[in-house]
Amino acid sequence: MADLVVRDGYIMTLDGERPRMEKGSVLVQDGRVSSIVTDESHPSELDSAVRSVDARGRLIMPGLVNAHTHLAGCVFRGLLDDWTYPSSGLHALAFPMELELTRDDYYWLSLLGAIETVRAGSTTISDMYHHSETAAQAAHEVGLRAVIAHKVYDCDLRAVGRGDYSRSSRIRRERVGASVRLFENWHGRAGGRITCRVGAHATDTCSEDLLQQMRRMADEYGAGLHIHVAQSPAEVAHIRKMHGLSPVAYLQQLDFLRPDVEVVHLTEASGEDLDILQREGATYAHCAPRYGRSGKYPPLKEAHLDRAIPTGFGTDWLRMDMWDGMRQTASNMSLSSGEGGLLSARDLLHLCTQGAARVLGMEDELGVLRPGAAADMILIDLDRPKLQPFFGTAQNVVFHVDGGDVDGVIVAGEEIVREGRCLHVDEAEVLRQVQKRIPRFLQILERLYPAHRALTGKNLLAD
Ligand SMILES: [Zn+2]
Structure with a gap:
């Protein structure tokens, strides 16, 4: 039984020469891709997975x-x-x-x-x-x-x-x-x-x-x-x-x-x-x-x-x-x-x-979706005017996708981003912690002005 199925998306495996795109699902076991099902010939396997991520309308590709x-x-x-x-x-x-x-x-x-x-x-x-x-x-x-x-x-x-x-x-x-x-x-x-x-x-x-x-x-x-x-x-x-x-x-x-x-x-x-x-x-x-x-x-x-x-x-x-x-x-x-x-x-x-x-010496594990590779993948929301018509080409992906189109992220078989938000950290708290530090960061910058001017002849915050 699979730990996770990422189900019913468009899959671009990046395995081999062509960025092959097919409709299907990715099954995950122990943090690795166990199989890629490109039709509905194994419905029981899909249904019996412990967890499921709905990838309808999404491109599934390696992270x-x-x-x-x-x-x-x-x-x-x-x-x-x-x-x-x-x-x-x-x-x-x-x-x-x-x-x-x-x-x-x-x-x-x-x-x-x-x-x-x-x-x-x-x-x-x-x-x-x-x-x-x-x-x-x-x-x-x-x-x-x-x-x-x-x-x-x-x-x-x-x-x-x-x-x-x-x-x-x-x-x-x-x-x-x-x-x-x-x-x-x-x-x-x-x-x-x-x-x-x-x-x-x-x-x-x-x-x-x-x-x-x-x-x-x-x-x-x-x-x-x-x-x-x-x-x-x-x-x-x-x-x-x-x-x-x-x-x-x-x-x-x-x-x-x-x-x-x-x-x-x-x-x-x-x-x-x-x-x-x-x-x-x-x-x-x-x-x-x-x-x-x-x-x-x-x-x-x-x-x-x-x-x-x-x-x-x-x-x-x-x-x-x-x-x-x-x-x-x-x-x-x-x-x-x-x-x-x-x-x-x-x-x-x-x-x-x-x-x-x-x-990084990890070419057998990462950057590709195939059985045995790490289950690291991203879901791109294709139901956006800027991404259509989507022909499933590398050009569609490289020249038209932005970071903000990434809707889901899975690493080692764990879902870590859903609907564009991190699941395991409090994003609002992180923003608050960084924002409250801005006055002190500015004080540090002001202290650095003399050395900075001596090196560059410029005023850091004047531009
Ligand atoms: Zn660097």
């Missing part, structure tokens, strides 16, 4: 996999959106403000980010941030599948914008300690729904010795690594000055790069860097919403299409809507290459499902 997030980074919404490349917003505002927030702030902001994430149709995230245990807790409560990493570095992030990378053994001890606690408390929790990775923040904010320690930790835990690489000219300049190498070549020299390493951004990566990543088998998380306005586009075509480096999409931190990211990528790729249609809708869907699952 999206978001390969790079900072859930609590939603605090910078409306503050960093205008900040363009290279990285003054990061150095002048984000890094110092992140250190002023409390553990409770991270908890409530992570819950807000997790709610936004699932309501927009992602069922898995790969997160790296401060107070990472709060992100694990938030993912656990909301019902998300999550790969959590602690943000480890060993310099004062407030000083990096001035080019001061002085190493601190105290910061290193604290950060590594928190990473170990994260693994002890969360790795494999919630029936395996929450796992951990080792999070090295970036090639410049971690010393050589710390990067090597992180690599050893990952080997000991048998877990992967998550790291921002070649994300800004400042990072590239620092690594070149210290080691005479690009960030990617430096990581290779440290024997850091393996197939279990997720590198994020690569905005400044060269063709030789991509050759190295391809040889070492490292994977790439590309965060489309971040790049378009910056005027500097990472080499997605060269990484994904030319070299077949395993690639998946992430959102980074200000918005968690993967649909928006797919469409931005389609435009960004065409504009940056001068060539239209380089990525098809099917490719874009792949990058947000099995492609991103591959980045």
Whole structure:
């Protein structure tokens, strides 16, 4: 007897080359898809399932996999959106403000980010941030599948914008300690729904010795690594000055790069860097919403299409809507290459499902609906004028669905969103907790003004 049946919808399995869509039901047992019934030939099996989700008028498809997030980074919404490349917003505002927030702030902001994430149709995230245990807790409560990493570095992030990378053994001890606690408390929790990775923040904010320690930790835990690489000219300049190498070549020299390493951004990566990543088998998380306005586009075509480096999409931190990211990528790729249609809708869907699952080493489990795969799926309400006529093509999905069209979400066979609302957390309370913090967040911003002006010559809230 099945634990759950998701019944009488239109199913897009994303299994195989075509985004096959058929009318039918998905049966779930022990958190996994047990069978996909595309006609009514097994009515007794459907009727005998313990629980049932009505999917009439809904598209049932695999949940999206978001390969790079900072859930609590939603605090910078409306503050960093205008900040363009290279990285003054990061150095002048984000890094110092992140250190002023409390553990409770991270908890409530992570819950807000997790709610936004699932309501927009992602069922898995790969997160790296401060107070990472709060992100694990938030993912656990909301019902998300999550790969959590602690943000480890060993310099004062407030000083990096001035080019001061002085190493601190105290910061290193604290950060590594928190990473170990994260693994002890969360790795494999919630029936395996929450796992951990080792999070090295970036090639410049971690010393050589710390990067090597992180690599050893990952080997000991048998877990992967998550790291921002070649994300800004400042990072590239620092690594070149210290080691005479690009960030990617430096990581290779440290024997850091393996197939279990997720590198994020690569905005400044060269063709030789991509050759190295391809040889070492490292994977790439590309965060489309971040790049378009910056005027500097990472080499997605060269990484994904030319070299077949395993690639998946992430959102980074200000918005968690993967649909928006797919469409931005389609435009960004065409504009940056001068060539239209380089990525098809099917490719874009792949990058947000099995492609991103591959980045996390979970390609057999996630991003596809077939017997044996995780029962992670989303229901899209097709009875909306903007989605009709719906022909069941990848183009229908990629170019016309928005996060707000996601009506139901199921993770590991558990229904976590129904009629667009999270079932297991009090959304109103999360909003209240975040809103009541806004005055204090503004006080922190005001305290940061002098340092901010010194770095940027701008007035933060004047624009
Ligand atoms: Zn990031």
